[in-house]
Amino acid sequence: MFVDKAKIYVKGGDGGDGIVAFRREKYVPEGGPAGGDGGKGGDVIFRVDEGLRTLMDFRYQRHFKAQKGEKGRNKSQHGANAENMLVRVPPGTVIIDDDTQEVLADLTRHGQQIVVARGGRGGRGNIRFATPNNPAPELAEHGEEGEERWIVLELKVMADVGLVGFPSVGKSTLLSVVSSAKPKIGAYHFTTITPNLGVVDVGEGRSFVMADLPGLIEGAHEGVGLGHEFLRHVERTRLIIHVVDMAGSEGRDPFEDWQKINDELRQYNADLEKRPQIVAANKMDMPEAAENLEQFRKQVSEVRDDLEIMPISSLTRQGVQELLYRVADLLDQIPEPNIEEVTELEERKIYKLDKREDEEDFTIRRENEMFIVESVKIERMMKRMQLNSHDAILKLARTLRHMGVDEELRKRGAKDGTLVRIGDFEFEFVEGSSYYY
Structure with a gap:
């Protein structure tokens, strides 16, 4: 099962308490204060692991709390700092603060990380409060509480090519033919309700990742149907293959389907309209497909004259290899997406708070x-x-x-x-x- 959204609670570790202690040694009757500071609480850190592909683990564990810092010790010894808690997430994970809806980070590459909840600083021991007027203070601090928050994780599929189109137009069949992926296939609507990924080997050392995305319907940009869950994944792709049922199954009109899908993409994100796109005119092995394709080309040329249309049949594999070669050639020309660097949370000073x-x-x-x-x-x-x-x-x-x-x-x-x-x-x-x- 693919899980692409999760809400979890994170809390940095509390700082350790400082202590009140005094130097007790023979022949040192007035040894003075010797209470050490508490250790810093652990941070909760999210780090990208390219071996992960889903947010499944967050279905079973929703609370992440780092360890508390150790208490200060006598003889002016500092308590040990707690170890940080590392939480692994798949590439393509967007981290959002649930209260403010602020995007904290967009993690895309292996090894990227962000501190989502900082541990509290340790409390000061009485050695830190000694003054000429009070050389032996009985005064210490509790450790500071660690930061805590609810955050939302959203996973956007990291794929080079995204297959889009209405339900039952043959996207899953195409992916199963060109890769080793085994998506669920059936002659009914919404067979695919979660993205399926497959690596396509074109030959000559060239390959790319293709994603079969859930079927789209009208009103998806407003959240209708699978809505935003579908469109979120389209944003990551470098090239869109728009699969159209050219046989007009179930009385559908290929040109209307093509227009409606593009309208939904544009209304969700205007940049998607500019994304390179190839129309895969599927089911060319069926009756009336050739006639519909000719009519489709005429209608599209009146709206957009630069659109590439390639007739294929996922069932008989007609034109599939030619489609893959063309996709690989285009990907060589399309630059890698300019994904923003991970956004770190605002740094804070450890022992000096800004006086406002x-x-x-x-x-x-x-x-x-x-x-x-x-x-x-x-x-x-x-x-x-x-x-x-x-x-x-x-x-x-x-x-x-x-x-x-x-x-x-x-x-x-x-x-x-x-x-x-x-x-x-x-x-x-x-x-x-x-x-x-």
Whole structure:
């Protein structure tokens, strides 16, 4: 089974916690702080593996979480960084952020990779907070949480040639004749519901990859039928072979079919109209095919005089070899598609966050007898600080006083014992001491 779209959850590893420790050695009575930093959490990295052809594996595993960094150690030792998680994807995979619908990367070549969820940085140990005023701080940080997001993977078939046309015009039969592919074939509509790939050996050392794409119907550019699932794969092909049932089976008109398919391609992506195209006039072994072909040539010449039309019969193999030679010649002339390089996520600094003006902003609102303080900077700080020591409380108090939160609370009527909530933490306001506990 071919799977060409999957939605998965990724999360970078959390950073390891820093620790509070002190140097304990004989004859060193005041050894000072010796708590090490935590290690960095692992990244989730997607890497192209040309041995894969589908997104089947993502049907069974939809959550990918990297390991957490190791905690800091005593004797000022840094905790070990976690190993990155490598996730293999097939070439042609497009990675999209599910929330913003932003295309994060278009992975096309073996070995290309992108970090889709970065691991959190490790928390600092108490050795990092030592100052002349406080040479033995009991203060450390929790590790930063790793990035997390839902992403959508879309696979666009990587093929040189794409077979397009209405259902039951003979695309699958043609692919089975010219390659070792064994697509499902039947005399009913929508036999092909997923792309089939085959390598075509033309001889003389020349070969190319051909894709039998699902049958197209009117309204596909709007998602009708297989819709976008079909058209997504056409975008990757360098040359289009438009298979037309020249025998007019089921009362179809070859020229109308050809026009409708091209209209759908153009409305989905205007560039597809300019893509090199050959019309394979199929089923020439059947009655009335020759007469229909003559009429078809006249009708097409009035619309487009540069279109190449080659009569074939997939069943009897009439004209098939000539078609393959012509396709190989055209592919030699068509340059490789200019596919954009992998788009990396925006780089971030590890230990220095950019200070933005809006981070200094805060809002205060009142709910009954409690004041609610909302601030990106303060909430992020409180998540990281290990608020179980006097030093940590003092550091928080200094930050609140520096930002003007204390003063604003007093203006709003906060008094000794008034409850204040910041994020998930609740405190009592202490008048005159300028800090909470």
